[in-house]
Amino acid sequence: MLHARKRIEIVVEAVQAEAVTDLLDRLGAPGWTIQPVLSGKGRQGLRRGGDPGGVFDNVLILCIASEAVAQRVAEARDELLGARPAIVAISDCSVLRGEHF
Amino acid sequence: MLHARKRIEIVVEAVQAEAVTDLLDRLGAPGWTIQPVLSGKGRQGLRRGGDPGGVFDNVLILCIASEAVAQRVAEARDELLGARPAIVAISDCSVLRGEHF
Amino acid sequence: MLHARKRIEIVVEAVQAEAVTDLLDRLGAPGWTIQPVLSGKGRQGLRRGGDPGGVFDNVLILCIASEAVAQRVAEARDELLGARPAIVAISDCSVLRGEHF
Numbered sequence: 300m301l302h303a304r305k306r307i308e309i310v311v312e313a314v315q316a317e318a319v320t321d322l323l324d325r326l327g328a329p330g331w332t333i334q335p336v337l338s339g340k341g342r343q344g345l346r347r348g349g350d351p352g353g354v355f356d357n358v359l360i361l362c363i364a365s366e367a368v369a370q371r372v373a374e375a376r377d378e379l380l381g382a383r384p385a386i387v388a389i390s391d392c393s394v395l396r397g398e399h400f
Numbered sequence: 401m402l403h404a405r406k407r408i409e410i411v412v413e414a415v416q417a418e419a420v421t422d423l424l425d426r427l428g429a430p431g432w433t434i435q436p437v438l439s440g441k442g443r444q445g446l447r448r449g450g451d452p453g454g455v456f457d458n459v460l461i462l463c464i465a466s467e468a469v470a471q472r473v474a475e476a477r478d479e480l481l482g483a484r485p486a487i488v489a490i491s492d493c494s495v496l497r498g499e500h501f
Numbered sequence: 502m503l504h505a506r507k508r509i510e511i512v513v514e515a516v517q518a519e520a521v522t523d524l525l526d527r528l529g530a531p532g533w534t535i536q537p538v539l540s541g542k543g544r545q546g547l548r549r550g551g552d553p554g555g556v557f558d559n560v561l562i563l564c565i566a567s568e569a570v571a572q573r574v575a576e577a578r579d580e581l582l583g584a585r586p587a588i589v590a591i592s593d594c595s596v597l598r599g600e601h602f
Contacts, residue, residue: 300474306489308594310534310563320441330442332411332487334435334460334536337560340522341532342601358438359536359563361411361460363489373502376597386534388508388565390594392409392491395477399443401575407590421542431543433512433588435536435561459539462512462561464590493510493592496578500544 302397305369307362309379310336310386316358318382323362326371329400331362341385357385363392363400403498406470408463410480411437411487417459419483424463427472430501432463442486458486464493464501504599507571509564511581512538512588518560520584525564528573531602533564543587559587565594565602 307328311319316333323331336357338347348356364372369389372379379387394400408429412420417434424432437458439448449457465473470490473480480488495501509530513521518535525533538559540549550558566574571591574581581589596602 300477301490304489306491324441330440330486332440332458332460333438335438337535337537339532339534340526357534359534361487363487373597376502380597385532386563386565387597388506388594389503389596390491390508390592392489394490395474395481395488401578402591405590407592425542431541431587433541433559433561434539436539462588464588491592493590495591496575496582496589 301393301395304363304392304394304400305366306390306392307364307369307372308386308388309360309384310357311360311382311384313356313358315382316360319360322375322378326375327368328362328364331360334359334361339385363394365400402494402496405464405493405495405501406467407491407493408465408470408473409487409489410461410485411458412461412483412485414457414459416483417461420461423476423479427476428469429463429465432461435460435462440486464495466501503595503597506565506594506596506602507568508592508594509566509571509574510588510590511562511586512559513562513584513586515558515560517584518562521562524577524580528577529570530564530566533562536561536563541587565596567602
């Protein structure tokens with residue numbers, strides 16, 4: 300009834316989001332969801348969204364995909380890291396509809 | 401110290417969110433959190449939030465619950481899919497306070 | 502190529518977010534990401550964001566960290582619960598860059 304899939308979560312600057320979703324599309328991801336980020340702290344220090352230019356705004360891209368797609372995302376490491384993501388995290392999940400993911 | 405629970409994540413149109421949270425309530429979920437979604441791509445194509453009518457806006461509903469509740473959510477598949485969710489994903493997590501979830 | 506880490510997710514009132522991120526900083530977390538929450542239901546009943554004072558607004562704090570940091574977060578239970586979080590959930594994930602987390 301439930302089907303094992305991978306949950307890929309990428310936090311990246313909003314201006315880089317399309318580069319990441321284009322990559323996910325090319326690697327065969329069935330879809331993705333983009334969520335807003337208010338602020339964050341990481342290797343680049345503190346960053347807050349909402350500044351006038353919006354250039355520091357981050358977003359979170361969530362992608363549920365097969366193990367094979369997740370493997371290709373990991374293998375596309377160099378291209379993915381070119382978008383300078385703050386986070387690329389992959390975890391296990393199950394989905395109701397195996398035919399969709 | 402940590403207690404095993406399930407993490408249920410549902411992406412659905414904002415207008416369907418209440419149908420989903422009502423279902424979670426009836427199935428015994430101890431609570432849920434609704435997060436905004438900026439845009440997404442799936443079987444229905446690309447969708448962006450923020451249009452004047454707001455009818456295409458998606459939200460992400462996060463619910464931490466017991467294995468038993470997660471089982472009931474999976475069994476309520478037909479009713480849940482009636483809300484046409486883009487994603488229904490379930491994963492494992494641990495919580496600090498077993499008495500709350 | 503992928504490195505096992507922990508994914509810590511904390512839902513808390515916006516006014517308590519800094520207390521939580523200060524704690525994560527002190528416990529050695531390499532960073533964190535704050536996401537907005539629209540509304541939620543829990544032991545305190547229903548809560549909706551966007552009220553004039555904003556005092557009921559929740560946020561979701563996401564932190565990817567080592568097992569050791571996650572352990573310290575669990576051990577700092579009393580201080581963490583002092584911020585009255587609605588959710589503290591920890592799960593497994595893998596990251597591309599082990600040197601960052």
